[in-house]
Amino acid sequence: MGQGESKEQNRPSSRSSTLPPSSTASPIPVPSPSSxxxxxxxIIGEEPLEGADFQPSGLPDDSTFGIGASTRYDRPPRxxxxxxxxxxxPGSPIISPIDTQTTDGDGDGVIPRxxxxxxxxxxxxxDLGDDIFTTEVHSLNAPTVPTLVVWKGDTDKVYVTGxxxxxxxxxxLNPDKQRGGYSATIHLKPGTHHLKFMIRGDQTTSDxxxxxxxxxxxxxxxxxxxxxxxxxxxxxxxxxxxxxxxxAGEVAAVGEPAAKPIDIRAGTRVPxxxxxxxPSLSGADGNQSSAHGPPDAIPQGxxxxxxxxxxxxxxxxxxxxxxxxxxxxxxxxxxxxDGRAERAKRVEQTLPSPPSLPMFLGKSILNGNMPHKDDxxxxxxxxxxxxxxxxxxxxxxxxxxTSGTTRYKRKFLTTIMYKPTTPNEA
Amino acid sequence: xxxxxxxxxxxxxHTAASHSNTRTGHEAQPSFVAPSSxxxxxxxxxxxxxxxxxxPLDKEQIEGLRAIRAFLxxxxxxxxxxLSFRLIVFDTALLVKKSLNILIQNGNHQLILPLFPHxxxxxxxxxxxPLWDSRTSTFAGLLTTSDYINVIQxxxxxxxxxxxxxxxxxxxxxxxxxxxGVTPLETVSIHPLRPLYEACRKMLxxxxxxxxxxxxxxxxxxxxxxxxVTQYRILKFVAVNVKETQMLRKPLRDLEVGTYTNLQTAQMxxxxxxxxxxxxxxSISSVPILDADGVVINVFESVDVILLIxxxxxxxxxxxVGEALLKRSxxxxxxxxxxxxxxxxxxxxxxRKSRVHRxxxxxxRNHLKGLLTLSxxxxxxxxxxESPDEA
Numbered sequence: 001m002g003q004g005e006s007k008e009q010n011r012p013s014s015r016s017s018t019l020p021p022s023s024t025a026s027p028i029p030v031p032s033p034s035s036x037x038x039x040x041x042x043i044i045g046e047e048p049l050e051g052a053d054f055q056p057s058g059l060p061d062d063s064t065f066g067i068g069a070s071t072r073y074d075r076p077p078r079x080x081x082x083x084x085x086x087x088x089x090p091g092s093p094i095i096s097p098i099d100t101q102t103t104d105g106d107g108d109g110v111i112p113r114x115x116x117x118x119x120x121x122x123x124x125x126x127d128l129g130d131d132i133f134t135t136e137v138h139s140l141n142a143p144t145v146p147t148l149v150v151w152k153g154d155t156d157k158v159y160v161t162g163x164x165x166x167x168x169x170x171x172x173l174n175p176d177k178q179r180g181g182y183s184a185t186i187h188l189k190p191g192t193h194h195l196k197f198m199i200r201g202d203q204t205t206s207d208x209x210x211x212x213x214x215x216x217x218x219x220x221x222x223x224x225x226x227x228x229x230x231x232x233x234x235x236x237x238x239x240x241x242x243x244x245x246x247x248a249g250e251v252a253a254v255g256e257p258a259a260k261p262i263d264i265r266a267g268t269r270v271p272x273x274x275x276x277x278x279p280s281l282s283g284a285d286g287n288q289s290s291a292h293g294p295p296d297a298i299p300q301g302x303x304x305x306x307x308x309x310x311x312x313x314x315x316x317x318x319x320x321x322x323x324x325x326x327x328x329x330x331x332x333x334x335x336x337x338d339g340r341a342e343r344a345k346r347v348e349q350t351l352p353s354p355p356s357l358p359m360f361l362g363k364s365i366l367n368g369n370m371p372h373k374d375d376x377x378x379x380x381x382x383x384x385x386x387x388x389x390x391x392x393x394x395x396x397x398x399x400x401x402t403s404g405t406t407r408y409k410r411k412f413l414t415t416i417m418y419k420p421t422t423p424n425e426a
Numbered sequence: 427x428x429x430x431x432x433x434x435x436x437x438x439x440h441t442a443a444s445h446s447n448t449r450t451g452h453e454a455q456p457s458f459v460a461p462s463s464x465x466x467x468x469x470x471x472x473x474x475x476x477x478x479x480x481x482p483l484d485k486e487q488i489e490g491l492r493a494i495r496a497f498l499x500x501x502x503x504x505x506x507x508x509l510s511f512r513l514i515v516f517d518t519a520l521l522v523k524k525s526l527n528i529l530i531q532n533g534n535h536q537l538i539l540p541l542f543p544h545x546x547x548x549x550x551x552x553x554x555x556p557l558w559d560s561r562t563s564t565f566a567g568l569l570t571t572s573d574y575i576n577v578i579q580x581x582x583x584x585x586x587x588x589x590x591x592x593x594x595x596x597x598x599x600x601x602x603x604x605x606x607g608v609t610p611l612e613t614v615s616i617h618p619l620r621p622l623y624e625a626c627r628k629m630l631x632x633x634x635x636x637x638x639x640x641x642x643x644x645x646x647x648x649x650x651x652x653x654x655v656t657q658y659r660i661l662k663f664v665a666v667n668v669k670e671t672q673m674l675r676k677p678l679r680d681l682e683v684g685t686y687t688n689l690q691t692a693q694m695x696x697x698x699x700x701x702x703x704x705x706x707x708x709s710i711s712s713v714p715i716l717d718a719d720g721v722v723i724n725v726f727e728s729v730d731v732i733l734l735i736x737x738x739x740x741x742x743x744x745x746x747v748g749e750a751l752l753k754r755s756x757x758x759x760x761x762x763x764x765x766x767x768x769x770x771x772x773x774x775x776x777x778r779k780s781r782v783h784r785x786x787x788x789x790x791r792n793h794l795k796g797l798l799t800l801s802x803x804x805x806x807x808x809x810x811x812e813s814p815d816e817a
Contacts, residue, residue: 202669212509217666219505365510376532376552377653378508399524405510408641408652412510417558418528419517 144187145225149173152181152208155199162195162220164188170198190227194220210410360385366403366414382412395421483676490673494807497668498623503616503639503655506663513653514555518566518597522577525569525596526732529553553729556638556651557596565649566597567613568638571728573599574735575702579606581740582699588740608706615640618652622660623808629657630805633709657800658783664807665778674770678798681770683806684787686796691716692726694748698734701726701747712784714794715747721792724751725761727783763788766795773803 151158151173159170164186173182194214196203205211209221331344365380372378382405393401403416480488514532516525532552559566580602581591594602603610614628618639629637636656643650665671678684690704691714701713705728715724726747733753734743762776763786776782777800787796 211505213505213507213663214509217508217663219501219663219667366512372508375508377512379510379512381510397524397527399520399528401528409504411504411507413652414510414512415515416512417515417517418520418525419560420520420524 143228144189145228146185147188147223147225148183148185149195149223150176150179150181150183150208151197151206152179153199154181157200158182159198160184160186160195161198161203162193164193164195173197188223188225190225192222192224194222196220212410358385361389361391364391364403365405366391366416379412379414382414387412398422486673487676488811490670491807491810493670493673494664494668495623497664497670498626498660498808499621501622501663502619503622503625503637503660504618504652506622506655506659507618507639507653511653513651514552515558515651516555516569516596518557518559518595520596522574522594522596522599523592523735525555526574526735529555529732530736553732554636554654556654559597563648565638565640565651567599568636568654569596569599570636571731572611574731575706575728576602576606576608578699578702578731578735578740578743579608579706582743591740613638615651617641622663625655626657626660626804626808630801630808633801635711635801657804658777658781661774661777661800661803665774671774672771674774677767677769678764678787679766681806682810683770684796684798684802686787689714689794689797691794692747693717694723694746694751696747698726698745698747698750699743702731705731711799712797713747714786714797715751716794720794722761722763722786722788722794725784725786726751730754761786764798765789770803770806773798 149160149171151160158173160173161167161170165171171184171186173184175181176183194212195209197206198204205219205221209223211219212222214220328344328347331340332348333341360383364386365382370376370378371380387405387407389404391403398421399418400421401416401418403414405412405414407413514528516528529552554568554570557566557569558564576599577591577594581587583606584591600610611634612632614632614634615638616625616628618641625637629635636654638654639652640649641652642648690708690710692701692704694715694717696715704713705711712725712727714722715726717723730750730753734745734750736753759781762780762782762784764773766787766789773785776785782800784797784799786794787798789795
């Protein structure tokens with residue numbers, strides 16, 4: 001999609017602000033509004049591993065809670081209550097009994113890969129109609145990203161659990177001498193994960209992470225993990241550079257850190273390739289040095305210089321717009337029998353057809369299955385591409401329904417407005 | 427406990443006098459189960475009676491209430507909303523009968539209105555909607571089941587006006603209220619980021635069962651309704667997220683929650699219009715249906731009114747309530763009941779698992795003892811133990 005390409009061009013700017021290891025202000029990855037588009041991989045703000053070991057403390061409990069029991073109470077284990085089986089969706093937290101057995105963090109080294117169940121994933125087209133909670137297919141192939149989870153506060157034992165472990169296990173957070181509080185680095189698949197912290201057997205939410213309500217109505221924290229970019233191969237770089245001269249110029253122009261990822265990922269061959277292309281594109285020596293020079297802070301002024309020196313776009317003559325209806329369109333409607341209408345129709349056949357509706361817009365979340373049988377106002381998470389579009393239903397019984405989905409703070413609101421088609425019936 | 431028999435007798439008779447809810451067998455209770463009236467400081471002065479020490483059960487109850495209130499004061503209505511939610515809005519120019527169909531259809535989870543609405547007897551998904559006046563571009567209140575009841579009342583009082591009733595639009599609802607002499611319910615609203623506690627207080631004060639969340643759209647600077655939050659949704663949120671609801675272990679017989687006197691009831695043969703009149707006159711939301719022996723066999727709820735006028739046809743108003751109840755869909759959840767021995771912890775559990783709006787309090791012979799609604803529970807949670815100035 002066109003959107004995907006333009007996102008690629010935006011990548012460097014986000015890279016530049018997040019890659020250097022020391023520049024992240026807070027250990028918590030701040031989710032950007034556009035991060036909901038999980039299908040476009042971006043770089044996250046990640047902390048380098050500091051040897052904070054990630055020790056899952058496996059609960060001795062088992063997968064009887066594989067079906068969605070959402071009991072929140074720290075009681076001895078119970079069988080899943082029958083009515084909650086309808087919440088078969090992995091989005092609901094499955095809390096197995098917590099602290100009656102305090103296992104002290106020496107689980108096995110690796111948490112078994114569980115389904116990372118994300119209730120706010122935006123999914124590929126085909127999955128929209130289906131249950132989007134099982135993102136197995138989607139995320140199994142994605143590499144996990146080590147993410148730091150922090151609890152600030154003063155208690156003796158802190159654990160974290162969440163959708164990344166299907167709410168069945170808790171991971172111990174170790175005291176973090178540097179930052180105070182507790183932290184652990186957990187390998188998370190890209191996407192949104194719900195989590196909750198466990199302090200002395202009580203599940204609580206942290207004020208340091210954003211909160212939300214999941215499909216079962218549980219109040220949880222969430223973090224959004226962005227996928228690391230795929231290693232860019234040389235072929236990709238050359239193609240990116242060749243297809244769009246200016247944009248490649250801007251890749252380097254945004255700032256020195258932009259050059260860095262190219263260095264890291266594709267080794268030394270790429271900068272030369274890029275640099276080799278540079279002279280043909282821009283003819284500026286400044287570009288060459290910035291493309292593969294040592295990282296040093298290049299002031300903003302040079303960026304704009306570089307942009308100016310980039311070769312001018314090919315001038316495509318701007319179409320002239322006016323408000324005269326072309327003759328052939330008028331002829332289409334003419335009822336005179338001088339053959340103009342027929343000629344106009346023939347012309348119309350030769351015109352290119354208008355673009356078809358993008359696939360996402362064809363499937364409204366309103367027409368999909370309800371994730372929650374009991375609650376008619378809960379809908380599936382919309383793909384961000386359908387936001388702020390106007391949808392409508394066919395007119396039945398003189399009533400027109402229009403709807404639109406917008407963001408409301410961090411949630412999505414779909415408003416359906418019903419209007420009569422003839423408000424002034426006698 | 428050091429209470430002398432005479433002192434406890436005074437206390438219990440005082441209790442019976444000062445509170446309208448009757449307690450069966452209260453005097454026979456052993457004194458270690460302290461009545462909740464003792465938790466209310468300064469409400470009724472009993473000179474000479476020392477305050478009874480609170481039992482562990484009482485203390486736990488107080489603790490649980492405190493935790494729930496603290497939760498409600500921190501969390502906002504925004505927190506209760508699902509991640510992706512739907513809001514239905516009606517233009518006030520819409521015909522009343524069409525709005526009814528739409529509400530029913532949205533219970534079917536479809537946007538398209540089917541051609542034969544009377545064949546669709548699914549569970550009612552959505553029972554209220556904000557109204558939008560497109561001429562003034564403002565919000566014009568909330569459409570609820572009481573509006574439909576008012577329309578029925580109007581038709582009943584003016585049976586010749588069937589043609590007019592058929593053409594009623596949503597913007598004439600206020601006129602209908604005036605015509606039948608009903609004082610309109612004030613539509614309160616609240617900003618989504620205000621605490622839930624405030625939303626609940628507003629609902630209790632205005633006797634509404636739902637409250638619209640209104641914010642200002644930053645682009646148009648106009649009021650926008652974000653959602654409508656119901657008492658059920660808030661209580662379910664509490665039930666799911668506050669584990670201290672499990673601390674509320676005092677039985678209902680020792681609490682002052684629910685209505686136990688002056689209960690309106692009907693029989694299956696009662697005309698449904700009489701039942702509707704009961705709903706209106708007493709400002710209640712349900713009427714238990716008893717059989718000849720006084721056994722509770724059903725409850726007519728105000729949302730059942732929608733079934734009556736579903737097809738836009740008002741002929742069904744001559745039915746008895748028993749026949750009207752047959753129109754309920756097959757997947758009707760049923761009537762929830764409880765006894766005076768039940769406690770709020772189990773009731774919260776029930777709220778968490780199912781859509782409960784009221785519980786019929788019965789005894790072991792299934793006779794009616796009282797009615798416990800969500801408003802009652804909410805009021806108890808919010809106001810029990812607080813000093814009267816805060817009420």
